[in-house]
Amino acid sequence: MQIQVDLPPTFNEKVRGTRGPATGLWVCSGSDSAAEILSLSGAEWLLIDGEHSPVGLETITSMLRAVAAGSATPVVRVPVLDTTLIKQYLDLGAQNIMVPMVHTGEDAAHAVAAMHYPPKGIRGVGSALARSSRWNRVSGYLDNASETVSLTVQIESDRAVRNCEAIANTDGVDAVFIGPSDLAASMGLLGKQTHPDVLERVYQCIDVVQKSGKLVGVNAFDLDQAREYVRSGVDFVAVGADVQILASQSQVLANTFKDGNQGS
Template structure:
């Protein structure tokens, strides 16, 4: 039975740094933990991991004190259930655009009386070692719910969406928002920045943590200073590429004999 260190950190008003993971490798997830990240978002929306592999990625995160969050592909209760049953300590749902959808996410993530998540004794319940009443209660207390706001439709509905009390974090998606604003990829355009500020404002209004995605540590620092708490710095594949490319460029710039 897990205790969610990330949820505790956010409730204390602290900033947490994580990264997305799309490489279906437990070793890669472990490296993120060793590097010092607070959480990892295991991405099943865009990543190729199978459900069986997802369970191993969750185990790898736990082994390095890295809170495992799963970004699901959709908000269906069956999708949410499968991610939580393998041990995800939180669920992150893309493109939430209505209060009805937010309530559906909560219903699929929480047990009675907060929801109607399917009853079982899965890995997340220590396979029955924990008394069922304790497991259901602790799961309701510790599971983190993150909804993404990444379109104009979602932004217009956000004030209402955040009235759902079981939502913990609203996550601003700058790339999809830029596309919704008909300027795909221009994530630093003033209109995208304006949307980011509005998400942060509404999060504060409703007592939620605000999250966002960015590509480097310098911007992460800036967003933290603005008030974002749940900050995803790039993704494992991009971080690996950048490290490889940087060292290769350094090597080729050295005074090596020409081949």
Template sequence: MKYPFLENHFKTTLTHQHRTIGCWGSSSSPIVTELVGLCGFDWVMFDCEHSPNDVINLAPQLMALKGTHTQAMVRPYFNDPVLLKRLLDIGVTNFLIPMVENAEDAKRAVAATRYPAQGMRGLAVSHRGNYFGMMDDYLPRINSNIGVVVQIESAKAVANLEAILQVEGVDGIFIGPSDLSTSLGHIGNATHPEVVSAIHHIIKTSKQYGKAIGTVSFDVQTVKNYFQQGLSFIAVTSDLGALKGGLLAASASYRD
């Protein structure tokens, strides 16, 4: 039995720089993920770097998005080829690679998501990512179907930005304002003028190279401003943040 090859629609939105909104996913719960997928977000970013998300609990969360229009992206906890291989084999097709500071980091990430000769991904003939060997045309098409976004979140990354942007296979960049502000010596202050100047430089330079640009902001006006500046994919809320906000509002209303 054969099943049709699944096109990566999120990668297409990156290529054409369509405006999309996403939800930061840290709950590690397929029930919460299913709810997120039913609430109108274009994508959910499963965070493995700062949450309990891992290969085991990501598989049921990917299943929970079936039947919705929400695409999945995963931020691994490290730019590690073995970890990326395992994520690819459970069906992850879009990656946000943290702490990319130079072209070599970006090249390593891209190579880990490609089979030889374009990369170094290890080959397994039957896994969830290829419908256990039943997805038609998987091997000849999957290399070009993987989306790779690199996170720019340090002074070193800003200094090496042009080299990073020229790496083949990098589909977009993602500005990490919290770590960037920390790297620049302004921990917890992403609105410091030096941080804002660095972000403007990242946006301007990335646009010159025609790359999709994303970031995270939970402030509506800031999101609008970012879209006007040319960003195309922005995480506008988080699953745990929305849950916390709703619960705090409910408990406060009754205590008052």
């Protein structure tokens, strides 16, 4: 008897089915235990970061298996827009890919092509040997692979803001994720993510992407700013990371018992 496996919904489907903005957390530590813990937190989605974290293909595979126990939908960020890397990430079972530093409509189209088999794209065919099709146990995987994946591109430069409309309207882009930190740096405002000029560009992009009908999200660890983005109507927001939560909350806990602050 042939065992049949069904893949979970994509990030695009998860966000569109969420009432209110989908709340997300980052996994930056490279720890599958941390990934599993966050997947059970109640967050709607997790960003497994392959750009700024010490992870390789094997680690990402382990993390995807770990988060399968929870209800959060994993989105895996590749380190760079590269056709071969995206193919490998897809084959190891990452259904939802985020591509950083997309500056133009041409960059977005390149990312789309990497996500799909011919004739829609240029993804190499190896699914029968890979976790993406659960080793050929997903019925009709090759014919339906495009429906099992989603693409989120990142706007995080002043150049990308100028090309926001072309990026958002690229066929095959499901969502746009705005990164204020790199955007601020590209504007000569390093570390000033809430500078009025940076916020002006963020809101400009939010408006453009909303008009395109695509999903739009923002990274905002400043919770007051995150609430402002939510009020502007974003579809998803990232509000914290495993390493940031551990660093800040461990310090709070330690300080509670210092200098005679033990309490009663």
